Amino acid sequence: xxxxxxxxxxxxxxxxxxxxxxxxxxxxxxxxxxxxxxxxxxxxxxxxxxxxxxxxxxxxxxxxxxxxxxxxxxxxxxxxxxxxxxxxxxxxxxxxxxxxxxxxxxxxxxxxxxxxxxxxxxxxxxxxxxxxxxxxxxxxxxxxxxxxxxxxxxxxxxxxxxxxxxxxxxxxxxxxxxxxxxxxxxxxxxxxxxxxxxxxxxxxxxxxxxxxxxxxxxxxxxxxxxxxxxxxxxxxxxxxxxxxxxxxxxxxxxxxxxxxxxxxxxxxxxxxxxxxxxxxxxxxxxxxxxxxxxxxxxxxxxxxxxxxxxxxxxxxxxxxxxxxxxxxxxxxxxxxxxxxxxxxxxxxxxxxxxxx
Numbered sequence: 001x002x003x004x005x006x007x008x009x010x011x012x013x014x015x016x017x018x019x020x021x022x023x024x025x026x027x028x029x030x031x032x033x034x035x036x037x038x039x040x041x042x043x044x045x046x047x048x049x050x051x052x053x054x055x056x057x058x059x060x061x062x063x064x065x066x067x068x069x070x071x072x073x074x075x076x077x078x079x080x081x082x083x084x085x086x087x088x089x090x091x092x093x094x095x096x097x098x099x100x101x102x103x104x105x106x107x108x109x110x111x112x113x114x115x116x117x118x119x120x121x122x123x124x125x126x127x128x129x130x131x132x133x134x135x136x137x138x139x140x141x142x143x144x145x146x147x148x149x150x151x152x153x154x155x156x157x158x159x160x161x162x163x164x165x166x167x168x169x170x171x172x173x174x175x176x177x178x179x180x181x182x183x184x185x186x187x188x189x190x191x192x193x194x195x196x197x198x199x200x201x202x203x204x205x206x207x208x209x210x211x212x213x214x215x216x217x218x219x220x221x222x223x224x225x226x227x228x229x230x231x232x233x234x235x236x237x238x239x240x241x242x243x244x245x246x247x248x249x250x251x252x253x254x255x256x257x258x259x260x261x262x263x264x265x266x267x268x269x270x271x272x273x274x275x276x277x278x279x280x281x282x283x284x285x286x287x288x289x290x291x292x293x294x295x296x297x298x299x300x301x302x303x304x305x306x307x308x309x310x311x312x313x314x315x316x317x318x319x320x321x322x323x324x325x326x327x328x329x330x331x332x333x334x335x336x337x338x339x340x341x342x343x344x345x346x347x348x349x350x351x352x353x354x355x356x
Contacts, residue, residue, distance in 0.1 A: 037056065037108040038107045040105070040111075041111055042111070043341050044118070045173050047072055047202050047255075048069065049071045052342070054345050074200075076206070078203050079206065108352075113146075115340075144177060151170040152181060158338070164246055166183065166251065167328045168181060168250075173201055179194045208316075216295065222315075223319055230323040249334070251336060257335050258336075260285050260318070263304075275335055279332050282331055285325070286325065289321060298311075
């Protein structure tokens, strides 16, 4: 076979848009394959649908796109045992937006997980199949242990410094995960024990009948009942927790703690940069919880960083938070606006690098 003639650099015609003479310059070094790969993590919870799309970076990864929408997938689940038609439509509408983003960003590898609502619903499997058929997103319904592991992996870098065991918690829409861990030599956390309680902001609110009381006294009474429910659910796990000799470390990842941290800072609107990684006195979080529990839904809806979407749910989150502070009396609370999605991204990038 005749070999093609080698071209001298000066004889090559410049491409359209290329300046004459520039073709002899040394080309930039080719990007590594890992730099071009794009990863995505989708977390469909009982209350929220959230997506992150990222590329690897020296710091771990850099976010290039994101999406978050409150869909209340678990609305009515506590009483009916099923995902409602309206909730399914809201979730699929949000997932369709996520599917479009995945395509536009040419995502190389994605993991999409669903949690408590899909675990508990009688029609959870049917919903997962419909999502696949209509959006092309394959949801992985994960167990509470995997949910806890991913949350820890995603936020462990923000655990307050100190000695002894730490408790990391994730207050979700349908459940709350508590993870007892210890910091090891490389700065990561080793899980010692974990527990999942069937109470999140949606399920706990609905256990109170979903009442939107405009009577402050009734609202306060409901708050105390919610705290009692959660304390009862935590009791067996609390009995196994070690008794720290020094003030224990505590880190929370959820809309509840980020919202309360925003109120602590007096922010007029939510600002992730100000909240993620913040360390707040635990007593300040209790004070805010007490104040919110005595307000009506209408009053809470006017509070910056709460608004109408969270006004009826935030008090349930406060009740769960206070129950956690009761069993793990830390002086300070670390706040993380990161969790399952970041944990998924770290897992995907690490696994992909190892395979390749």
